[in-house]
Amino acid sequence: MKFKSPPVNSLSLDFITEFCIGLEKLENNRECRGVIFTSAVPNIFSSGLDITEMCGKSMEHYAEFWRAVQEMWLRLYGSNMVTVAAVNGSSPAGGCLIALTCDYRIMVENPKFVIGLNEAQLGIVAPFWFKDTFVNTVGHRVAERSLQLGSLHSASEAHRLGLVDELVPEVKLQEKAAAVMAQWLALPDHARQLTKSMMRKAVLDRLVAHREEDVQNFVNFISKESIQKSLRMYMEMLKKKKR
Numbered sequence: 001m002k003f004k005s006p007p008v009n010s011l012s013l014d015f016i017t018e019f020c021i022g023l024e025k026l027e028n029n030r031e032c033r034g035v036i037f038t039s040a041v042p043n044i045f046s047s048g049l050d051i052t053e054m055c056g057k058s059m060e061h062y063a064e065f066w067r068a069v070q071e072m073w074l075r076l077y078g079s080n081m082v083t084v085a086a087v088n089g090s091s092p093a094g095g096c097l098i099a100l101t102c103d104y105r106i107m108v109e110n111p112k113f114v115i116g117l118n119e120a121q122l123g124i125v126a127p128f129w130f131k132d133t134f135v136n137t138v139g140h141r142v143a144e145r146s147l148q149l150g151s152l153h154s155a156s157e158a159h160r161l162g163l164v165d166e167l168v169p170e171v172k173l174q175e176k177a178a179a180v181m182a183q184w185l186a187l188p189d190h191a192r193q194l195t196k197s198m199m200r201k202a203v204l205d206r207l208v209a210h211r212e213e214d215v216q217n218f219v220n221f222i223s224k225e226s227i228q229k230s231l232r233m234y235m236e237m238l239k240k241k242k243r
C-alpha cells in the first residue's frame with residue numbers, strides 16, 4: 001500500500017477512511033497474507049494526523065475524526081496479515097504510529113529523515129494506546145523519555161533505540177521489505193496469527209473497552225482554547241519555516 005497524498009501524506013479524515021477501506025479489502029482477500037506500507041511522496045512517509053482536522057472545527061467533527069483514527073489503529077494493530085513498514089521518509093507522530101503498529105519496520109538510512117512521537121512538542125498528549133504501542137516496541141524507559149521530550153529521532157538513533165528494526169540504503173528498501181515479508185510468510189499463518197494476537201490482545205482490548213471515553217477525552221482536550229492556540233501557533237511555525 002503506497003501512500004500518495006502530497007505534499008506530506010497527512011492523515012486527514014479522507015486519507016484514514018480510504019486507508020481503512022483498503023485494509024479491510026486486503027484483510028478479506030484470502031489470497032493476501034501480507035502488506036508492505038510505503039510512501040509515494042518523496043522524503044515523507046507520513047507527517048502524522050492532519051492538524052487542520054483538529055483545529056477550528058466542531059466538537060462533532062473532532063469526535064468523528066478521532067473515531068476514524070481509533071479505527072485505523074484497531075484494524076492495523078489487530079490485522080491477521082503480516083504488516084511491514086518500509087519507511088522512506090520522515091514520520092512524526094501519527095506517521096510514526098502507523099510504523100509502530102506494523103510487525104516490522106525498515107527505514108532508509110538518510111540522516112535527514114526523522115521519526116518519533118513528538119506530540120508533546122505541539123502541546124498535545126499522545127493517548128494511552130499510542131503510548132502502549134510505543135512501549136511494546138521500545139520498552140518503558142525509552143518510551144517514557146522519548147514521549148516526555150516529544151523526541152524526533154534520526155534514522156540511526158531510531159535504529160539504536162529499537163524504534164526501527166533495520167536501516168537500508170534507499171535503493172535496497174523494496175528488496176529488503178520483500179525479503180522480510182517472505183521470511184514472515186514462511187511460517188504457518190495460524191501459528192503466527194495466534195502468537196501476534198496473544199502479544200497484542202491486552203492493548204487492543206483496552207481501547208475497545210474504553211473507546212467512547214477516549215473519544216470524549218480527545219474532544220474535551222482538543223477543543224480547549226489553550227490547546228487550539230498551541231495548534232494554531234504550530235501550524236504558523238510550519239508555514240514560517242518555508243519563508
Ligand SMILES: CCCCC/C=C\C/C=C\C/C=C/C(=O)SCCNC(=O)CCNC(=O)[C@H](O)C(C)(C)COP(=O)(O)OP(=O)(O)OC[C@H]1O[C@@H](n2cnc3c(N)ncnc32)[C@H](O)[C@@H]1OP(=O)(O)O
Pocket residue numbers: 007008010011044046047048049050051052090092093094095118119122124125126127217218221222235238239242
Ligand atoms: C489527556 C487526554 C489526551 C487525549 C488525547 C489528546 C490529544 C492527542 C491528539 C492527537 C495526537 C496527534 C498526533 C499527530 O500526528 S499530530 C501531527 C504531528 N505532526 C507533525 O508535527 C509534523 C509536522 N510537519 C512537519 O514537521 C513537516 O511538514 C515535515 C513532515 C517534516 C515535512 O517538511 P517539509 O519541509 O517537506 O514540508 P512543509 O513543512 O513545508 O509542509 C508542507 C505543507 O504541509 C503542511 N503540513 C505539514 N504537516 C502537516 C500536518 N501534520 N497536518 C496538516 N498540515 C501539515 C504544512 O503546513 C505545509 O502547508 P503549506 O500550506 O504551508 O504548504
